[in-house]
Amino acid sequence: MATAGKNLSEYDKASIPNANNFRFGIVVSEWNSEITENLFQGAFDALIDNGAIKENIVRWNVPGSFELIYGCKKMQQSYDMLDAIIAVGNVIQGETKHFDFVCEGVTQGIKDLNIQSDIPVIFCVLTDNTKQQSIDRSGGKHGNKGSEAAIAAIKMAALRQQAKF
Numbered sequence: 001m002a003t004a005g006k007n008l009s010e011y012d013k014a015s016i017p018n019a020n021n022f023r024f025g026i027v028v029s030e031w032n033s034e035i036t037e038n039l040f041q042g043a044f045d046a047l048i049d050n051g052a053i054k055e056n057i058v059r060w061n062v063p064g065s066f067e068l069i070y071g072c073k074k075m076q077q078s079y080d081m082l083d084a085i086i087a088v089g090n091v092i093q094g095e096t097k098h099f100d101f102v103c104e105g106v107t108q109g110i111k112d113l114n115i116q117s118d119i120p121v122i123f124c125v126l127t128d129n130t131k132q133q134s135i136d137r138s139g140g141k142h143g144n145k146g147s148e149a150a151i152a153a154i155k156m157a158a159l160r161q162q163a164k165f
């Protein structure tokens with residue numbers, strides 16, 4: 001189902017583990033900050049709404065979405081007690097193919113981090129044709145991708161915890 005058919009902010013709390021024992025990292029791209037700040041807030045609020053403690057959430061900023069790869073890698077290395085990391089970015093199509101290379105690079109880089117490290121990295125990167133599409137998915141008519149990413153982070157943290165035993 002496309003995003004247009006659902007609200008990214010809606011979730012069933014009864015189906016989500018309590019996050020009170022989990023520690024989260026959030027790496028935020030500064031490119032298109034009017035969008036990424038809304039994505040961050042959506043993620044932060046959803047984590048808190050599901051029991052996370054604000055002192056257990058650490059935030060780093062990076063210049064652009066391509067730097068999310070390095071930022072998340074260093075966060076994995078610096079905070080090995082984290083249960084999940086959320087990579088927050090917004091890439092908007094411009095005049096050239098740069099959009100394609102940034103999106104592909106970030107996608108592959110974050111995929112690699114999930115393979116190479118035991119700390120899951122959640123892909124909260126909007127890759128949109130227009131700014132309006134980004135607005136619609138960062139607290140607009142389609143909800144907030146940050147909320148969706150937070151729920152994924154909680155579920156992956158719980159899966160990782162269960163897998164340890």
Ligand SMILES: Nc1c(NC[C@H](O)[C@H](O)[C@H](O)CO)[nH]c(=O)[nH]c1=O
Nearest residue numbers: 029031063064065066089090091092
């Ligand atoms: N055009 C966008 C970028 N471009 C910048 C790259 O992410 C990167 O910071 C630069 O190439 C230096 O390595 N980044 C976004 O996050 N969003 C864009 O729309």
Ligand SMILES: CC(=O)[C@@H](O)COP(=O)(O)O
Nearest residue numbers: 092093094095096098099
């Ligand atoms: C995704 C980008 O890097 C893009 O916004 C840059 O714009 P342009 O392709 O016009 O240089």
